[in-house]
Amino acid sequence: MYKIIIILVLLIILFFMVRRAIRDWGESNPPNAAPGKDVMIQDPVCKTYVTVGTAIVEETAGKTYYFCSQDCARHFKRSPTS
């Protein structure tokens, strides 16, 4: 019985270590630093995650935005703050 608890605790520790590693990796790749094509990025309009390679790219005021569709890009251009 103790063995199962020890294995579970180790798995939880491993999970947190992996999660932290992924977070650190994400911070070293900010969205505006030309991410790789398979990087997931959030559409600022509908909050969907899209891959950079398939996203609609719009550059506004020196910033690059990625959208899931032309509709979202159009919506963003109409009202960038909402």
Ligand SMILES: [Zn+2]
């Ligand atoms: Zn969208």
